[in-house]
Structures are given as C-alpha cells and as structure tokens.
Amino acid sequence: MERISLACEKISLISPGELDTSLDFSSKLNPFKTKDQELLLQGLERSGILSPILSIKKTGNPNPLVIDGFKRIKWALSSKIDTVCVITLPQMEEEELVVFLTTKYAPTLDTCVVRALFLYFLVEKSFKHKTIVEKVMPILGLEPHKGLLERYLKIAGLPHKLLLFCHEKDFSLKRCINLSYKPRRLLETIIGLNGIISLSASLLQELCDNIHDILRRDDMDVEAFFELKQVRDILGMEKDPSTKTRLLRRFVWQMRYPVLSSVHAQIEEIEKRHFSNMPFCIKWDRSLENRKITITGSVSSPNELDSLIDALSDKGTKEGINKMLARF
Amino acid sequence: MKPKSVTLHPDLIRHPFSQNFKGARVSKKSPMLTDYRQGKRHLFISPKKGDIFHICASLDTRYICCSTHVISHISNCPFECTYCFLQNYLTDTTLTVVADTKAIMAEIKDKVAKQPWRFFRIGTWELGDSLALPPLNQMAAALVKEFALTKNCVLKLRTKSSAVEPLMDLDHQGKTVVSWTLNPPEIIAKEEIATAPLEKRLMAMEKVARCGYPIGLHFDPMILFNGWQNAYEGLIKMVFSAVRPKDVIWISVGSLRFNPEMKKKIENNYPSSKITAQELVLGDDNKFRYPRPVRQDMYSLILDCLKNVGADQCFTYLCMERWNVWERVFGRYPVSIGHLDYLIARSVHKRFPKTCPTMPPKGKYMALSY
Numbered sequence: 259m260e261r262i263s264l265a266c267e268k269i270s271l272i273s274p275g276e277l278d279t280s281l282d283f284s285s286k287l288n289p290f291k292t293k294d295q296e297l298l299l300q301g302l303e304r305s306g307i308l309s310p311i312l313s314i315k316k317t318g319n320p321n322p323l324v325i326d327g328f329k330r331i332k333w334a335l336s337s338k339i340d341t342v343c344v345i346t347l348p349q350m351e352e353e354e355l356v357v358f359l360t361t362k363y364a365p366t367l368d369t370c371v372v373r374a375l376f377l378y379f380l381v382e383k384s385f386k387h388k389t390i391v392e393k394v395m396p397i398l399g400l401e402p403h404k405g406l407l408e409r410y411l412k413i414a415g416l417p418h419k420l421l422l423f424c425h426e427k428d429f430s431l432k433r434c435i436n437l438s439y440k441p442r443r444l445l446e447t448i449i450g451l452n453g454i455i456s457l458s459a460s461l462l463q464e465l466c467d468n469i470h471d472i473l474r475r476d477d478m479d480v481e482a483f484f485e486l487k488q489v490r491d492i493l494g495m496e497k498d499p500s501t502k503t504r505l506l507r508r509f510v511w512q513m514r515y516p517v518l519s520s521v522h523a524q525i526e527e528i529e530k531r532h533f534s535n536m537p538f539c540i541k542w543d544r545s546l547e548n549r550k551i552t553i554t555g556s557v558s559s560p561n562e563l564d565s566l567i568d569a570l571s572d573k574g575t576k577e578g579i580n581k582m583l584a585r586f
Numbered sequence: 587m588k589p590k591s592v593t594l595h596p597d598l599i600r601h602p603f604s605q606n607f608k609g610a611r612v613s614k615k616s617p618m619l620t621d622y623r624q625g626k627r628h629l630f631i632s633p634k635k636g637d638i639f640h641i642c643a644s645l646d647t648r649y650i651c652c653s654t655h656v657i658s659h660i661s662n663c664p665f666e667c668t669y670c671f672l673q674n675y676l677t678d679t680t681l682t683v684v685a686d687t688k689a690i691m692a693e694i695k696d697k698v699a700k701q702p703w704r705f706f707r708i709g710t711w712e713l714g715d716s717l718a719l720p721p722l723n724q725m726a727a728a729l730v731k732e733f734a735l736t737k738n739c740v741l742k743l744r745t746k747s748s749a750v751e752p753l754m755d756l757d758h759q760g761k762t763v764v765s766w767t768l769n770p771p772e773i774i775a776k777e778e779i780a781t782a783p784l785e786k787r788l789m790a791m792e793k794v795a796r797c798g799y800p801i802g803l804h805f806d807p808m809i810l811f812n813g814w815q816n817a818y819e820g821l822i823k824m825v826f827s828a829v830r831p832k833d834v835i836w837i838s839v840g841s842l843r844f845n846p847e848m849k850k851k852i853e854n855n856y857p858s859s860k861i862t863a864q865e866l867v868l869g870d871d872n873k874f875r876y877p878r879p880v881r882q883d884m885y886s887l888i889l890d891c892l893k894n895v896g897a898d899q900c901f902t903y904l905c906m907e908r909w910n911v912w913e914r915v916f917g918r919y920p921v922s923i924g925h926l927d928y929l930i931a932r933s934v935h936k937r938f939p940k941t942c943p944t945m946p947p948k949g950k951y952m953a954l955s956y
C-alpha cells in the first residue's frame with residue numbers, strides 16, 4: 259500500500275482486491291438494470307478511472323470500507339488493474355453513513371422493487387430499523403413509518419424472478435404489497451408460467467388473487483390446482499400463449515365465480531338465441547345486482563331507423579328481454 | 587372479560603358509574619391506542635363530547651335501509667368477530683364508553699322532540715356490542731331506566747353476549763328491545779371469536795323475555811359454508827324453542843358484507859377465516875356481498891324456516907338490500923326507506939302497543955327524505 263499525503267485527505271494507491279466492498283448495493287441490482295448503470299460502464303471503458311474511490315476506516319477491519327466507487331473497483335478487477343486511487347475518510351457515525359449511502363443510491367432506486375431491495379440491504383448490513391425509518395425513508399420520499407418499512411422488507415422477500423418482473427413492469431407499492439401476502443409457492447408457479455402464457459402486470463395480479471381465494475375456499479394446495487385436468491390441458495395445448503392466457507383466465511374466473519358464471523352463461527344463451535342478428539346491442543349489469551338491461555343502437559339513415567324500430571318492437575325482442583330480466 | 591386497564595376522565599370521578607372503577611388511572615386523555623386488538627383490552631371512560639345521536643351510518647339511499655338511529659357512546663368491543671368492520675374503521679382503538687347518561691339523554695330528547703309523531707328505534711351498537719362488558723352493561727341498565735320515561739323512543743340493545751343480569755328487575759316499560767345477533771354454532775366458533783356460545787345467548791334471551799322485554803333477532807350477517815342450510819334451519823328451531831314468536835318484536839336478515847379494504851385486514855387478522863374467499867361481488871355501495879342469487883336463497887330459507895316454526899307473524903325485514911332482492915324474497919318491497927320505517931313502526935304499534943303507543947302517520951313517514 260503506497261500512501262500519498264495531501265493537505266486535506268489521505269489518498270492511497272490500493273489494490274482493488276484489498277478493499278472491503280460489502281456496502282456495494284449496486285451488485286444487488288444486477289440484473290435489475292437501472293438507468294445509470296450502463297452509461298457508467300461505457301464511460302469507464304472509454305476513459306478509465308478518473309476519480310478516486312471513497313472509503314472509510316472501520317474499527318477492527320484492516321481494509322478500508324468502500325462507500326463510493328464500487329463499479330470502478332469491479333471494472334478495475336475485471337481489467338486486471340493493480341492499484342486504484344482511494345481516499346480514506348475518518349470513521350463515520352451510523353446515521354451519517356446511512357444518509358451518505360441513501361443519497362448516493364436514491365437516483366437509481368426508481369421502482370418500488372429496488373427501493374424494497376435497498377431497504378432490505380440496509381437491514382442486512384445491520385443498520386438499525388430506527389435509523390432506516392427516520393433517516394433513509396424520508397430521503398426516498400417514503401413516510402417514515404415502521405409498518406411501511408416492514409412492508410417493503412416483505413416485498414424484498416418475494417421470489418427473485420417475480421421481483422424482476424415487478425421491477426420491469428414498474429409495479430406500484432400497493433400491487434407489490436398485495437403479492438407479498440400470497441403463498442410463495444403460488445407466486446413461483448405463476449411467474450414460472452411467463453412465456454407459456456402472456457403475463458401482464460394486471461393478469462399476474464388477477465391470477466394470484468383468484469387462485470389464492472380458490473385455494474383457501476376449497477382447501478386446496480398449489481400443486482393440486484395446477485394438476486387439475488383442465489389447467490393441465492390448457493397449459494399443455496399446442497396453441498399460442500395468448501390463446502392459452504385467455505382460456506386459463508376464463509377457467510380461473512369460472513372456478514372463482516361459479517354462480518355469476520352460470521347466470522351469465524344463461525343470459526348469453528338468451529342473447530344468442532334472440533338477438534344475434536339484431537341491429538342493437540344488449541348489455542346487462544355483470545355483477546347481477548341491478549335488474550337493468552341496456553339496449554343501444556346507432557343509425558345513419560332513416561331506413562336504418564325504421565329497421566331498428568321494427569327490431570325493437572318485434573315480439574321476439576320482448577320475449578328475449580323478459581327472459582333476461584327473469585334472471586335478475 | 588375484564589379490561590387490562592381502565593382510564594377515567596377526571597370530569598367523571600364523582601359520576602356514579604365511575605364508582606365501580608376505584609383505582610382506575612385518571613387522565614383527560616384516552617390512551618389513544620392504535621392496534622385494533624390491543625385497544626379492545628383497555629377501557630377509557632369518557633365524558634360526552636359533541637353529538638352522538640344520529641341515523642345509522644350505513645344508510646345508503648340506493649338500498650332499502652331500516653333507518654334506525656344510534657347513539658355512538660361505545661367505541662370498540664372486546665369480542666373478535668372476523669367480519670367486524672371496526673378493524674378498518676377506528677383510529678383510536680381504545681375501548682371507549684361515554685358514561686354521561688344524562689347528557690346522552692338530553693341530546694336524544696332534544697332531537698326526538700322535533701319529530702314527536704315519529705317512532706325512534708335507537709341502538710347502542712353502532713361501534714361496539716351493547717352488552718359485551720360489565721361496565722357497558724351498567725351503562726345499558728341506566729339507559730333502560732331513562733328510556734322507560736320516553737314517549738316515542740325505544741332503546742335497542744344488540745349483543746352477542748349472555749350478560750343480561752343488570753337488565754333483570756328493571757322497570758323497562760317495554761321501551762327497551764334486547765336483541766341478539768345469531769348465527770349457527772359453527773360460525774360462532776370460527777367467526778365470532780370470544781362471544782357467548784349459542785346456548786348461552788339463548789338462555790339469556792329466555793331470561794329477558796321472561797322479564798317482558800321485547801326480543802329482537804338479527805340473522806345478520808348470514809355466512810355461507812358447507813351445510814349452511816341445515817345449520818340455519820337448526821338455529822331457527824333452537825331460537826324458537828327458547829322464545830315464543832309473540833315475544834319477538836322484529837327480525838332482521840342480512841348477509842356478509844364488507845369494504846374491499848377490509849379483505850386484506852381480515853386475512854391478516856384472522857388467517858384461518860375463509861369468509862373472504864367465498865364468491866363475492868361488489869355492490870353499488872362499494873361493499874362485497876355474496877352474488878344476488880345466493881343471497882336470495884339464503885333469505886328465502888330463513889323465511890321458510892320462520893314459517894315452519896310459526897314465526898311468520900314477526901315483522902321480518904332485510905338489512906341493506908336492494909328492492910329487487912326484497913321482491914324475489916317477499917314478493918313485495920317497501921317503496922322507500924321511509925316506507926320501511928313506517929312498516930316497522932306500524933307493526934310494533936299493532937303487536938307491542940306499550941312500546942309504540944300511537945298509530946304512526948303513514949304520510950309523514952313517506953315524506954321523510956334521507
């Protein structure tokens with residue numbers, strides 16, 4: 259270790275392998291790509307390390323604890339560079355250190371998932387919960403509440419593949435929290451279907467919610483659900499992902515809402531029998547709460563108006579509407 | 587069930603009600619607990635602040651409501667019903683009782699005097715159970731005595747407990763209805779945690795009926811489970827072996843309903859409860875309920891059972907339901923909330939003239955606006 263004394267700080271030339279990089283959160287972000295990461299690597303390739311690594315002294319640790327410059331170190335290691343310039347600051351209080359790290363990482367913590375991972379990282383590094391709540395959360399624009407921290411920590415524990423998905427789709431905190439209360443096995447299975455079916459953010463949520471309720475209602479486990487013949491048939495069929503998605507979604511909905519599904523099927527049957535060739539549309543309250551049928555039609559000529567009036571006054575129309583209303 | 591701590595507001599130190607709490611901590615401030623469960627175990631006895639008499643907060647003009655009035659002098663409850671809306675409602679979860687009966691009665695008398703023609707049903711259960719704790723029961727007893735002197739009011743105590751001793755031997759003048767929320771034993775065990783078992787509730791019901799109190803029955807919330815039909819049929823048989831139809835002033839029937847935000851709360855607070863996993867639809871009032879055809883089946887079953895035990899003479903109504911559900915179940919429906927209010931008053935006048943001595947004027951009820 260070579261040491262150059264400067265008026266204000268100590269700058270040393272240190273082998274990158276001798277540095278303690280345990281506060282490196284950026285590696286945790288891999289493969290959670292954030293905006294700045296790629297730009298930074300490109301810059302290093304182009305111009306090398308231009309600014310020194312920042313570190314602090316830590317009692318009982320002979321190696322300086324790096325607080326800034328992790329990617330430079332990584333790049334130096336992979337480029338087989340012998341020594342890097344390191345500024346070593348005196349020891350820092352926990353609060354000071356956590357504020358430094360948070361301010362440093364804040365711009366990259368652009369989704370709920372990475373914020374959750376960062377908070378989890380701090381807990382893992384033994385920063386006190388109180389310090390995290392009071393010092394870190396406000397910097398991240400979060401309410402400084404213990405309960406909220408707990409929620410974020412729960413989110414950080416979601417399966418890795420799912421975290422990646424939620425990060426890519428920029429899931430809101432509410433959505434992430436909702437997922438964090440679902441059984442892990444269910445989440446792993448559903449996220450494992452991505453590709454076989456086309457999972458969107460809302461579909462993932464819908465499947466998780468509905469299947470979870472079915473499992474609880476019917477005392478079923480995740481395996482038993484995905485072993486159901488209908489589910490296996492849908493997932494195993496030689497069809498494109500979007501067809502399978504549609505079929506799976508319908509099957510789950512029918513299982514979750516058996517009464518609504520069967521009444522809708524009856525109403526749809528009446529609709530098909532009575533109104534399939536009519537110049538108007540029929541709609542009804544999908545919740546079945548309101549006894550109300552909405553009829554809409556549009557006309558672009560007097561002749562069309564005549565046919566619409568004829569169709570509406572048809573005996574069959576009245577009969578069909580009455581049959582529909584009787585289902586309410 | 588005894589509270590873990592009692593805090594007494596200094597203004598009430600000399601209040602007779604407070605004499606039962608010697609050694610209570612004296613403080614102007616409620617302990618302001620925020621944890622729903624923790625709050626249930628700590629009692630704060632408070633003076634009356636602001637108005638506490640109002641129409642039931644659930645009233646929604648898109649539904650047919652019974653437009654009962656309530657005094658919200660109890661907040662939180664020592665029981666633990668999995669479906670209880672208080673889980674998502676209270677900010678200060680401390681079990682709080684406004685002990686100032688005189689002030690409560692003054693507000694009631696002042697307000698009911700503005701509509702002397704109207705029969706006011708006044709409940710004490712809006713934010714808690716009327717008889718869940720001995721201190722509440724003494725409070726209830728004090729109100730029974732006060733209501734006995736009123737003209738156009740009836741006090742509605744509603745409970746899942748069996749603690750009716752303080753109500754015995756009171757001169758109630760038929761001006762208090764003691765009512766029970768009833769569910770089959772399976773539901774009481776799983777979803778109405780810490781409440782009195784059915785047999786105890788029925789024994790208590792028998793006792794108060796013998797004391798001449800009109801009895802109210804609330805099959806609400808009905809909850810769906812495997813075998814619900816037989817269970818509710820059995821329940822009605824048991825109830826009417828404890829009391830006679832002529833003791834029963836009214837019966838309300840309703841089904842499980844809760845706000846979407848409650849779903850997560852229930853699942854977290856009571857993970858073994860399955861009530862949120864049933865098929866539910868969101869109504870116009872932003873509450874989940876069983877699908878309409880299911881509710882209709884449930885209510886029709888209750889009506890059939892009531893008929894079978896000869897209790898169809900008791901005034902029976904649906905709680906927070908739509909007119910089309912009424913029509914399916916009863917073959918008719920009240921045309922407005924005021925109309926239902928009138929129908930209840932008329933039935934009470936006919937069957938319990940001491941409770942409602944004057945014939946309610948239909949026109950005035952029909953003209954009520956909400």
Ligand code: SF4
Binds near residue numbers: 663667671746
């Ligand atoms: S008795 Fe009523 S207030 Fe008490 S927990 Fe049950 S539902 Fe809530």
